[in-house]
Amino acid sequence: MSFSSMVKEELCKVAGKPCCQLAELAALLHGGASLQLARGEKRLIFRAESAVVARRAFTLLKGVFSLKPQLYAFQRGASGRKGYRVAAAGAGAELVLEATGLVKRKEGGLALSRRVPLSLLRRDCCKRAYLRGAFLAGGYLSDPEKAYHLEFTPGDEGYARSLCLFLIRRGVAAKEITRKETRLVYVKDSEQIVLLLSLMGAHAALLTMESVRVTKEVRNRVNRIVNCEQANIGKIMDAAQRQIAAIESIERNAAFQRLSPALRRMAEMRIEYPDLPLKELGELFSPPIGKSAVNHRLRKLEEIARDLNEEHGQE
Ligand SMILES: [Zn+2]
Incomplete structure (x- = not known):
């Protein structure tokens, strides 16, 4: 009906x-x-x-x-x-x-x-x-x-x-x-x-209408959150790909062994866990390190890779 x-x-x-x-x-x-x-x-x-x-x-x-x-x-x-x-x-x-x-x-x-x-x-x-x-x-x-x-x-x-x-x-x-x-x-x-x-x-119809309205609102809110999270995951993946490319370039330039032990460990961990967010990645260290420390080390690796590329005339 x-x-x-x-x-x-x-x-x-x-x-x-x-x-x-x-x-x-x-x-x-x-x-x-x-x-x-x-x-x-x-x-x-x-x-x-x-x-x-x-x-x-x-x-x-x-x-x-x-x-x-x-x-x-x-x-x-x-x-x-x-x-x-x-x-x-x-x-x-x-x-x-x-x-x-x-x-x-x-x-x-x-x-x-x-x-x-x-x-x-x-x-x-x-x-x-x-x-x-x-x-x-x-x-x-x-x-x-x-x-x-x-x-x-x-x-x-x-x-x-x-x-x-x-x-x-x-x-x-x-x-x-x-x-x-x-x-x-x-x-x-x-x-x-x-x-x-x-x-x-028409009170029964009114209640049905209100409940549909609430369900629709919740559904829209969930969709917005999911879309937002997907965008964030996209950003994490982009950053991780950039970091991995930097580490690979350091390896290509035979500079890996010259990295400090902390940076070397960071590079190994990133290669091993390519899609892990920074916070979780830091928790795998012993002792664990914070998100900002992970971020700092990965930036450092990217900086080294950039310098090496400039030195060797690569992009
Ligand atoms: Zn009347």
Whole structure:
């Protein structure tokens, strides 16, 4: 199951207070409902891609308006994927749309509203319920392992603007964008997504998101350390190769026996342990010598090699 579906499943289990039910239903219907005229009768149709969301709309319609809706599954086009439809007929259908602020009466007819119905959302809990409904109807959240991206597909530009502003007023840094001629409202930052999940009441999703975020941070930190250590190992190897080249050049110039016993021992040890860091190399001496003494002796060997090369006209 996708991360998005898991969030929706969790949201459908949130037990909204009676005052919040209308708010959630309003957002759900705004995202997926239409009014149809069939055989002289008005029918409210709500479409959803998932069964849990369709059931949620069904329960709310029944609970809030005492309607007798019907829920059925159907095949969606050529894809063969299942879609779900909740239908309610009769005088109640129009009333639902009006009461949820989806349509407004204008000059005897009905006009579609393209705004978040703020008059229904006076309480903070109802504002949160509205966000929950909006996500259930047209929300998508990427798997946080892959990307931090949450979006709403509000359907039209006016509603997108209104929903975006509504989110911004709740402290969520939402933005708008047009993709493939569809106006989207999206949230990118992981902290902002976490805030929105908490407002909607998706606490399990929020915890998953936080744990993925921490794991990613640790992974990045470990990678940085490993890269840094590899760079250091590279440097140690470069220095050791330079030192060995110096010792070999001293041997070529038959100057090895002229080295002081301390330097000769150092040269032998470096040849024997070509890739040991200075500190460990010093510990193999008896008695052990410190890192700076090892460093000093190896520099001395390099200096001698340089002098010999200059003397003999070699590079
Ligand atoms: Zn409420």
